[in-house]
Amino acid sequence: MGIQSVSFIGLGALGILFGSQMNLSLPKGALTFVADETRVKKYKEKGVYANEQFCDFDYRTPESIEKPVDLLIFSVKADGLDAAIELAKPIVSEHTIILSLLNGISSERILGSVFGEDKVLYSVAQGMDAVKVNNILSYHHMGMICFGDQGAGTISIMTKEVAEFFDRTGIPYEVDTNMLKRQWGKFMLNVGVNQTVAVYRGNYGTIQVEGEPRETMIAAMREVIRIAPYEGITLTEDDLSYWLNVLNQLNAEGKPSMAQDVEAGRKSEVELFAGTVLALYKKHKLAQPTTNQMLYENIQRIDSHSV
Numbered sequence: 601m602g603i604q605s606v607s608f609i610g611l612g613a614l615g616i617l618f619g620s621q622m623n624l625s626l627p628k629g630a631l632t633f634v635a636d637e638t639r640v641k642k643y644k645e646k647g648v649y650a651n652e653q654f655c656d657f658d659y660r661t662p663e664s665i666e667k668p669v670d671l672l673i674f675s676v677k678a679d680g681l682d683a684a685i686e687l688a689k690p691i692v693s694e695h696t697i698i699l700s701l702l703n704g705i706s707s708e709r710i711l712g713s714v715f716g717e718d719k720v721l722y723s724v725a726q727g728m729d730a731v732k733v734n735n736i737l738s739y740h741h742m743g744m745i746c747f748g749d750q751g752a753g754t755i756s757i758m759t760k761e762v763a764e765f766f767d768r769t770g771i772p773y774e775v776d777t778n779m780l781k782r783q784w785g786k787f788m789l790n791v792g793v794n795q796t797v798a799v800y801r802g803n804y805g806t807i808q809v810e811g812e813p814r815e816t817m818i819a820a821m822r823e824v825i826r827i828a829p830y831e832g833i834t835l836t837e838d839d840l841s842y843w844l845n846v847l848n849q850l851n852a853e854g855k856p857s858m859a860q861d862v863e864a865g866r867k868s869e870v871e872l873f874a875g876t877v878l879a880l881y882k883k884h885k886l887a888q889p890t891t892n893q894m895l896y897e898n899i900q901r902i903d904s905h906s907v
């Protein structure tokens with residue numbers, strides 16, 4: 601029968617982006633956005649838009665969902681993950697497959713420790729230039745979801761089921777048999793681009809041209825390459841080129857999620873990025889990486905004025 605029901609937790613840029621695509625082909629009731637009562641009320645009143653189209657989403661509290669869902673997608677920011685996990689518990693059964701679109705290298709481990717590692721696939725969302733202002737999402741590139749099993753070289757039945765579901769619902773995807781490396785590659789990208797664009801108050805255009813911001817971004821990414829082997833991951837200059845190429849495709853006017861947080865006065869996800877890099881250098885008793893240190897301090901300063 602395959603995956604028949606899917607819930608997102610997180611009606612943000614990514615939830616709207618992929619949810620609106622799925623909504624085009626799924627029967628009514630198959631796709632739900634799960635939230636607490638206050639959020640459900642707000643979403644029903646205000647609605648959301650994707651590229652100027654109204655999204656006819658089904659907003660639900662977990663209690664109002666009749667049975668556990670087949671696929672559960674976490675699309676909250678890092679500071680919302682714990683509450684989202686609590687909220688999700690009633691709609692998870694032994695058959696539920698869990699995906700996390702969160703950036704960073706820790707959310708799958710956290711989800712696995714709560715729901716069981718056997719339910720969680722590893723994933724990264726990449727290549728999108730989504731910009732969300734209030735309840736309106738705009739994008740030129742939808743990007744894709746890369747996913748697969750935690751263990752390298754395997755393609756489980758769960759992975760095949762999600763691939764079949766994405767085929768059916770028109771979600772661009774790639775199955776990767778080395779997800780830890782992919783996730784570290786994406787981590788390297790975010791450490792570079794998200795933090796640099798936030799600090800320089802720019803957009804993708806700022807780092808697509810030669811100059812100080814692009815040099816800063818690449819220096820921060822190389823600090824990830826340097827620490828990766830201490831965690832059992834190999835990243836090379838070829839990986840750096842691959843991810844720089846991903847960035848070159850994006851609409852120059854678009855911005856990473858961190859820059860959008862800073863502009864909206866929300867707390868950033870700096871702990872997922874420089875916070876994690878600095879902690880890893882400390883863990884492995886290496887001298888602190890200067891570029892990430894500088895970015896961390898700057899973003900912390902910006903965050904101190906946020907709510």
Ligand SMILES: NC(=O)C1=CN([C@@H]2O[C@H](COP(=O)(O)OP(=O)(O)OC[C@H]3O[C@@H](n4cnc5c(N)ncnc54)[C@H](OP(=O)(O)O)[C@@H]3O)[C@@H](O)[C@H]2O)C=CC1
Pocket residue numbers: 609610611612613614615634635636639675676677678680681683684687701702703725726728729730732856857869
């Ligand atoms: N934006 C992008 O292009 C990309 C983002 N990512 C990553 O994906 C993750 C999500 O990012 P993004 O979509 O930009 O995030 P947004 O900030 O746009 O959206 C997060 C959403 O989660 C909701 N939320 C927070 N807590 C809860 C909760 N307890 N229950 C239900 N909903 C909750 C928020 O609701 P409310 O607004 O009502 O508070 C908000 O709508 C992040 O880790 C980000 O780094 C990865 C790739 C690309």
Ligand SMILES: CC(C)(CO)C(=O)C(=O)O
Pocket residue numbers: 703725726727728729730743789790793794855856857858
């Ligand atoms: C890769 C990028 C920059 C958008 O695709 C992202 O992950 C983000 O905005 O957080």
